[in-house]
Amino acid sequence: MYKYDPSSLKAEEFINHEEIMETLAYAEANKHNEALISEIIEKAKLRKGLPHREALVLLDCDIPEKNEEIYALAEQIKKDFYGNRIVMFAPLYLSNYCVNGCLYCPYHAKNKHICRKKLTQDEIRQEVIALQDMGHKRLAIEAGEDPVNNPIEYILESINTIYSIKHKNGAIRRVNVNIAATTVENYRKLKEAGIGTYILFQETYHKESYERLHPTGPKHNYAYHTEAMDRAMEGGIDDVGIGALFGLELYRYEFAGLLMHAEHLEAVHGVGPHTISVPRVRRADDIDPDEFDNGISDDTFAKIVACLRICVPYTGLIVSTRESQRSRERVLKLGISQISGGSRTSVGGYAEPEPEEENSAQFDVSDNRTLDEVVNWLMKLGYIPSFCTACYREGRTGDRFMSLCKAGQIQNCCHPNALMTLKEYLEDYAAPETKEIGEKLIAKELNNIPKEKVRKIAEEYINNIHNGQRDFRF
Ligand code: SF4
Numbered sequence: 110m111y112k113y114d115p116s117s118l119k120a121e122e123f124i125n126h127e128e129i130m131e132t133l134a135y136a137e138a139n140k141h142n143e144a145l146i147s148e149i150i151e152k153a154k155l156r157k158g159l160p161h162r163e164a165l166v167l168l169d170c171d172i173p174e175k176n177e178e179i180y181a182l183a184e185q186i187k188k189d190f191y192g193n194r195i196v197m198f199a200p201l202y203l204s205n206y207c208v209n210g211c212l213y214c215p216y217h218a219k220n221k222h223i224c225r226k227k228l229t230q231d232e233i234r235q236e237v238i239a240l241q242d243m244g245h246k247r248l249a250i251e252a253g254e255d256p257v258n259n260p261i262e263y264i265l266e267s268i269n270t271i272y273s274i275k276h277k278n279g280a281i282r283r284v285n286v287n288i289a290a291t292t293v294e295n296y297r298k299l300k301e302a303g304i305g306t307y308i309l310f311q312e313t314y315h316k317e318s319y320e321r322l323h324p325t326g327p328k329h330n331y332a333y334h335t336e337a338m339d340r341a342m343e344g345g346i347d348d349v350g351i352g353a354l355f356g357l358e359l360y361r362y363e364f365a366g367l368l369m370h371a372e373h374l375e376a377v378h379g380v381g382p383h384t385i386s387v388p389r390v391r392r393a394d395d396i397d398p399d400e401f402d403n404g405i406s407d408d409t410f411a412k413i414v415a416c417l418r419i420c421v422p423y424t425g426l427i428v429s430t431r432e433s434q435r436s437r438e439r440v441l442k443l444g445i446s447q448i449s450g451g452s453r454t455s456v457g458g459y460a461e462p463e464p465e466e467e468n469s470a471q472f473d474v475s476d477n478r479t480l481d482e483v484v485n486w487l488m489k490l491g492y493i494p495s496f497c498t499a500c501y502r503e504g505r506t507g508d509r510f511m512s513l514c515k516a517g518q519i520q521n522c523c524h525p526n527a528l529m530t531l532k533e534y535l536e537d538y539a540a541p542e543t544k545e546i547g548e549k550l551i552a553k554e555l556n557n558i559p560k561e562k563v564r565k566i567a568e569e570y571i572n573n574i575h576n577g578q579r580d581f582r583f
């Protein structure tokens with residue numbers, strides 16, 4: 110029997126099944142305990158986060174007035190830490206060759222009718238130019254696990270290609286990487302290639318379900334997958350992004366697992382996850398989401414986001430175009446800080462739309478709008494779409510990023526950086542109406558930079574951008 114220990118390097122000790130089951134029972138027993146819930150909400154107001162047991166009580170809370178307080182606090186924490194900025198990114202699928210047997214993903218090795226594709230370096234160039242022409246500065250590259258078709262050398266070469274492309278005023282300034290769990294040595298190579306965040310979703314923290322859902326391939330190994338972030342950090346990557354695929358297992362179990370994973374990273378490496386993603390199972394070729402029993406409603410989804418916002422205030426929260434416009438609008442308010450826009454989830458498809466008979470997509474996109482439509486929509490909702498990548502490029506990663514964040518200093522960087530990168534977007538890529546809305550927004554938001562000195566410099570930089578210069582940052 111494994112014992113719960115957040116500092117252990119063994120998967121079954123830091124994600125401990127017994128501890129999760131006890132936590133779920135504790136939360137269930139206390140979901141009407143008004144005194145305890147009030148006490149936890151008061152503690153959460155200190156903005157230092159909450160441990161998993163207390164977090165679960167808030168998630169399970171079944172008192173309508175207390176739930177209103179939870180949502181209000183999530184909104185407030187979101188405002189205090191992230192203002193009205195939303196960071197934009199796009200996924201870039203390099204290859205859908207995969208040797209694994211994941212039951213929820215159309216790229217599983219047994220799917221013989223999906224079109225298999227792997228981008229050549231030249232095709233990557235075309236894709237990146239198309240992404241730059243949309244206005245993107247931040248990508249998340251994705252590839253299936255296949256040592257023959259997608260070896261680490263292919264991934265490294267692709268990262269190099271992406272960073273090297275300078276087309277008109279465009280540049281990809283941060284490449285986040287979402288590839289299978291690998292060795293410390295390979296993580297070191299990714300670090301040397303200059304990646305931003307290393308992202309790996311746990312899919313499910315429930316070991317038995319994990320093994321059933323991953324019947325074949327290297328991903329079947331629960332411990333190797335769950336301990337991947339420790340190897341990544343050992344390899345020098347200090348920004349890691351975790352996530353669970355909601356719908357596979359009980360959402361309460363996954364929620365506890367995510368928080369325990371965050372606590373583990375903090376305990377061992379002194380820095381929690383940089384981001385948490387909250388994907389839900391989506392329809393795709395060969396995949397019917399109804400076959401998974403644990404699908405969650407939009408209300409539960411919103412509650413998960415709100416509770417995460419409260420429990421890990423310093424961690425960015427991401428939703429993709431798996432979510433519809435409506436669902437995204439709701440969770441943006443409650444805590445999401447990063448969204449993708451104008452995404453294609455097929456291999457290739459940015460430079461030229463994929464013909465229907467060649468479907469290579471990982472999931473059906475729910476939000477099909479262009480990046481410009483998303484930017485326009487965000488601004489109309491009062492948000493500032495941000496293309497900022499400054500921290501990574503200034504070396505503010507891992508604990509250096511977190512200490513800046515915890516000192517409240519990040520506000521002096523994020524706001525002007527958001528405005529400057531939005532200004533670049535407006536100058537180079539925006540449709541006329543988007544540009545008009547954006548210019549007004551920038552003029553208004555400049556006044557919200559608290560430090561006068563910073564405001565003056567930001568104004569000057571924005572003027573320089575208008576006159577053709579690019580790439581300013583704090
Ligand atoms: S989820 Fe990843 S590892 Fe699993 S089949 Fe899909 S691409 Fe392969």
Ligand code: SF4
Pocket residue numbers: 196495497498499500501519522523524526
């Ligand atoms: S300044 Fe850093 S934390 Fe703020 S938006 Fe830019 S990259 Fe993110």
